[in-house]
Amino acid sequence: MPSYRQLIASAIVVLLLALLPLAGSRYAIDLTTEVLIYALFALSLNVLIGFTGNISFGHAAYFAIGGYACAILLTTYGWPLALALPAAVVLAGLVAAVVGYFCVRLTQIYFAMLTLAFAMLVWGVAFKWKEVTGGDDGFTGIKMPAMISHHIGYFYFTLITVAAGIAALWVICHSAFGLTLVAIRENSVRAGFIGVDTRHMRWAAFTVAGTFGGLAGALFGMYHRGMYIENAFWTESANVLIMVLLGGIYSFIGPIIGAAVLHLLQTFTNQYTPYWPTVLGLILLVIVMVLPDGLIGLARRVRGRGGRP
Amino acid sequence: MKYSAMLVAAGVLSAGTAFAQQGPIKIGVLYPLTGGGAVYGVPAMAGHQLAIEELNAKGGILGRKIESIERDDKLNPAAASSTMKELITKDKVDIVLGGLASSVGLAMSEVSKQEKVVYISTIPKSIQITTDKLHKYVFRTSANTDQEGDTMAMLAGKNKLSKICHLELDYAYGNDLEVGILKALPKYAPDAKVVLTLKPKLGATDFNPFIPQVMAAGCDGVLSGLWGPHFVSWVKQAAPLGFFSKIKWISGGEIGSHEIAGELKAEYPDNVISNTYELWYHGNDPSHKEFQAKLAKKLNTQETPQWAVLGYIGVMYAAAAMEKAKSTDPDKVAEALEGLSIGTPVGKLTIDAKTHQANIGQFWGPMVKKPDRAYRMMEPAEYIQPK
Numbered sequence: 001m002p003s004y005r006q007l008i009a010s011a012i013v014v015l016l017l018a019l020l021p022l023a024g025s026r027y028a029i030d031l032t033t034e035v036l037i038y039a040l041f042a043l044s045l046n047v048l049i050g051f052t053g054n055i056s057f058g059h060a061a062y063f064a065i066g067g068y069a070c071a072i073l074l075t076t077y078g079w080p081l082a083l084a085l086p087a088a089v090v091l092a093g094l095v096a097a098v099v100g101y102f103c104v105r106l107t108q109i110y111f112a113m114l115t116l117a118f119a120m121l122v123w124g125v126a127f128k129w130k131e132v133t134g135g136d137d138g139f140t141g142i143k144m145p146a147m148i149s150h151h152i153g154y155f156y157f158t159l160i161t162v163a164a165g166i167a168a169l170w171v172i173c174h175s176a177f178g179l180t181l182v183a184i185r186e187n188s189v190r191a192g193f194i195g196v197d198t199r200h201m202r203w204a205a206f207t208v209a210g211t212f213g214g215l216a217g218a219l220f221g222m223y224h225r226g227m228y229i230e231n232a233f234w235t236e237s238a239n240v241l242i243m244v245l246l247g248g249i250y251s252f253i254g255p256i257i258g259a260a261v262l263h264l265l266q267t268f269t270n271q272y273t274p275y276w277p278t279v280l281g282l283i284l285l286v287i288v289m290v291l292p293d294g295l296i297g298l299a300r301r302v303r304g305r306g307g308r309p
Numbered sequence: 310m311k312y313s314a315m316l317v318a319a320g321v322l323s324a325g326t327a328f329a330q331q332g333p334i335k336i337g338v339l340y341p342l343t344g345g346g347a348v349y350g351v352p353a354m355a356g357h358q359l360a361i362e363e364l365n366a367k368g369g370i371l372g373r374k375i376e377s378i379e380r381d382d383k384l385n386p387a388a389a390s391s392t393m394k395e396l397i398t399k400d401k402v403d404i405v406l407g408g409l410a411s412s413v414g415l416a417m418s419e420v421s422k423q424e425k426v427v428y429i430s431t432i433p434k435s436i437q438i439t440t441d442k443l444h445k446y447v448f449r450t451s452a453n454t455d456q457e458g459d460t461m462a463m464l465a466g467k468n469k470l471s472k473i474c475h476l477e478l479d480y481a482y483g484n485d486l487e488v489g490i491l492k493a494l495p496k497y498a499p500d501a502k503v504v505l506t507l508k509p510k511l512g513a514t515d516f517n518p519f520i521p522q523v524m525a526a527g528c529d530g531v532l533s534g535l536w537g538p539h540f541v542s543w544v545k546q547a548a549p550l551g552f553f554s555k556i557k558w559i560s561g562g563e564i565g566s567h568e569i570a571g572e573l574k575a576e577y578p579d580n581v582i583s584n585t586y587e588l589w590y591h592g593n594d595p596s597h598k599e600f601q602a603k604l605a606k607k608l609n610t611q612e613t614p615q616w617a618v619l620g621y622i623g624v625m626y627a628a629a630a631m632e633k634a635k636s637t638d639p640d641k642v643a644e645a646l647e648g649l650s651i652g653t654p655v656g657k658l659t660i661d662a663k664t665h666q667a668n669i670g671q672f673w674g675p676m677v678k679k680p681d682r683a684y685r686m687m688e689p690a691e692y693i694q695p696k
Contacts, residue, residue: 027399034391130484136511137435137481138386138412140419141442220387225419228386228412270392274342274381 002170014163021152029155031267035260036162037219042243042255043169044212049241050249051173052205053185054104057112057237058119059213061099064126064232066092066214067221068133071142074222076132081145088218089211095122096210097203104202107188116234123232138228142221158219165215166256172208173252181205242280245287248294257295333374334637336361336627337402339382339389339417340432340620346384346409348537348568349616352608353432354379356617357406359600359607360624370628371635378402384409386416393420393428403637404429406623411435411481418447427630427642431623432616436485439666446639448646448660450622450667454482456695457561457584458489460673461532463693464559464582466497470530472504474523474556477534479508486534486561504528513539520547529557536562540569544578553578560584565676566615570684577676577685584671585687586655587618591672593656593692600654622653622669626660656692670694 002010017036021029045059070088073079079087099118103111126133133139148157172178183191184198192198221227230236239262247258262283269276291298338357340350361377369375378400382389389408396402397420404427408414414433421428422444430438430449434457439449465473475490477483487506494501505526507519520543523531535543540560547553558581563569565583567590589601589612600621604613626646631637634645647662660667672690679686 027395030394030398127480135481135484136412137415137437140415141422224387224390224416225423226386226390226416228416230385230412231387267391267395270380271395274383276381277343 002174014159017159018156021155026151029151031264033151033155033158033223035263036158037216037223038240038243038259038263039256040162040165040219041213041216041240042247042259043166043252044209044216045240046244046249046252046255047169047173047181047205047209047212049244050251050254051178051181051185052202053188054107054202054205055112055241056103056115056206056209057234057241058099058115058117058122059209059240060232060234060236061115061119061122062092062096062210062213063217063220063236063240064122064227064229065095066217067227067231068126068139068217069214070218071139071221071227072132075139075141075143078143081148085215085218089215092214092217093207093211096213097207100203100206100210104199104206116237119232119234119237123229123234126227126229126232133227133229136229138226139221140226142225142227144222144225148222154223158223161215161219165212169208169212170252177201177204242284242287246283246291246294248296250293251296254294254296261295333376334370334631335376335378335400335402336624337378337380337393337396337400337405338620338623339380339392339396339405339407339413341384341409342379342381344384346382349409349432350382352614352616353407353409353620355608356604356620356622357624358620359604359617360621360628363603364624364628370631371637375628382408382410382413384413386410386412389413390416390420393417394424397424397426402426403631404627404639404642406431406627407620408433411438411485414438415442418442418444421446425639427627427639427646429623429626429646431619434485435481436489439664443665446643448626448643448665448667450626450658450660450669451619452586452669452671452695453489453666454485455489455492457671458486458491459493459695460584460671460693461486461559461561462490462493463497464673465494465501465530465532468530468557468559468582470498470501470528470557470559472526472528472530473501474526474528474531475503475506475533476519476523476531477506477508478511478513478536478539480511482536482562483508483511483534490532509535509539514542516543516546520550520552523556524550524552529555531556531558531560533558533560534562535560536564537569540564541572544573544576548576548578553580556580557582563615563671565672565674565687565690567612567684567686568614570676570686571612574684581676582674583676583687584673585615586669586671587615588672588687588690589613590686591690592654593672594652594654596652597654618654622655622658622667625651625653626667656694668695 048054048056066088069091073084103114148154243258243262244255248254340354380392406429409432411433414430427446432451434453436454477487560583563585566585629651630642630645634641650659658667670692674687674690676685677688
């Protein structure tokens with residue numbers, strides 16, 4: 001169970017966010033909605049990276065599956081949101097389970113390459129299956145339930161969904177299952193010796209990551225009223241990977257911070273210059289060379305140094 | 310008490326709007342400015358800026374200065390969607406222009422529908438924008454794949470092609486153009502048969518698997534949608550085999566533009582008939598000369614790129630619509646754009662009130678050698694405008 005302090009801090013953050021629409025800035029609401037979605041996306045990836053120690057280069061696949069499935073079920077089949085959203089999340093989880101079944105047979109770079117290969121397969125399907133996904137024109141014109149079609153309504157919907165998603169991930173990561181994953185990350189051979197079925201555990205982690213990635217994707221699609229093949233491309237997987245690394249992989253909230261900082265930085269940079277990729281390159285350079293534990297690691301180091309005599 | 314409070318509120322509100330009237334009119338614009346699309350997006354943005362400078366020199370729109378807020382669309386529809394929302398909610402733009410890729414055009418159209426802000430699609434050709442996905446606030450001032458396909462079919466008939474090889478890139482534009490051509494082919498060339506259809510990938514650079522197939526198919530002409538770098542690669546790989554000596558190449562995708570002619574120079578093959586939106590050396594309207602001279606000065610080259618005129622026309626339409634509506638209110642501007650005719654460097658254009666599509670034409674013609682030039686030029690260049 002989380003400590004009282006953590007619970008209260010989280011409650012305050014959610015409450016403050018809930019008050020945001022009172023500020024009256026439509027722009028701030030939209031931006032926060034985007035950040036919340038990316039935060040959940042990054043956090044879902046970190047189940048694999050930070051907790052299990054498996055780096056996936058294909059996490060955008062599940063994001064895209066969740067997004068496309070929700071969009072298609074809502075629009076083409078006219079399902080109500082209460083059915084379409086869970087179905088999309090389950091589908092993303094199922095695909096993750098199938099892909100994970102093969103991927104967890106490998107480790108390290110081979111694992112990463114296979115996740116990338118499967119993700120590009122998903123991209124290929126979205127691209128080629130024009131009748132259903134709209135191909136590279138994208139799937140636009142998603143039909144939204146009236147209740148959340150207004151931007152404030154959608155903001156609250158996102159806030160509640162993301163908060164619930166984060167809470168669920170917190171519970172999962174801090175359960176016995178989560179601690180087992182950490183054991184695998186630290187020493188997979190030794191974990192195997194003490195009786196952990198490491199492959200099964202990694203498979204489960206892969207599925208959890210895909211499921212929550214799918215949830216983030218569904219939220220993203222509805223927010224933009226459209227899904228595009230670019231959302232399944234490897235660059236999207238790289239983007240979320242950088243969010244996770246920037247925030248810090250060894251901390252639960254690291255990816256949330258990373259997602260917020262990277263997305264806001266990108267948004268504000270674009271207002272001044274189109275050369276965001278250069279800025280991104282520099283950020284990556286700094287992370288790799290100076291901040292291997294991300295921003296959270298930096299904060300800890302600063303605090304740690306201050307405390308020492 | 311209540312009344313006076315309301316009066317004060319009304320006063321504050323009207324003062325607010327009066328104050329807003331004093332500010333500049335804001336035009337938001339997105340083109341790809343980095344990466345692969347920059348070759349097209351940067352010239353289009355130059356044309357856009359030229360139009361803004363011209364209008365501001367004449368006192369702006371409705372007596373208000375124009376402020377242009379320019380962003381990179383990164384050729385990415387989701388990024389374009391976020392950026393366009395930002396332009397609307399943060400910068401409070403009055404209208405949005407631009408886009409290049411079909412998917413970006415469709416994404417921007419979706420935001421325009423949601424936010425009830427007028428969007429003029431200045432380059433995207435996807436037919437969906439003005440058919441299935443048409444709504445009140447979206448307009449198009451570029452050509453679409455049906456128009457381009459119609460002209461290509463007409464040229465196939467005119468050149469008496471009987472056995473046709475069809476080459477399209479395997480993505481939205483290629484597939485839509487194919488539909489446009491096949492729709493019109495029976496009308497113009499009832500006896501022509503498509504004997505081979507090949508679809509290389511978007512971004513393909515190796516056409517060696519395709520070239521022998523086309524040469525073996527025995528077609529007397531190719532209808533092609535290979536644009537820009539794809540055409541350049543095809544030429545470099547196929548020309549040494551004598552490909553272009555036997556086969557007529559009728560192509561959409563603006564490979565008749567000076568950009569491609571200038572890139573291929575002496576390598577540009579015979580027997581090519583293609584299109585371009587604009588030619589720096591040939592106009593169909595008296596105003597073209599002045600436009601081209603200004604553009605040449607701005608870009609510091611006499612041989613100006615064709616994409617600029619599309620950016621230019623977008624702004625001119627936005628300005629004309631606001632002047633006609635005497636307002637920047639999106640509903641009124643959208644109504645004003647329906648059926649609106651304006652003079653442009655490529656002649657008078659009219660936006661159809663029903664389809665929201667401008668009847669912009671393109672220059673079509675064979676690319677011929679010129680004794681005094683290092684590159685080929687389109688001659689005679691015929692301006693073909695849709696009916």
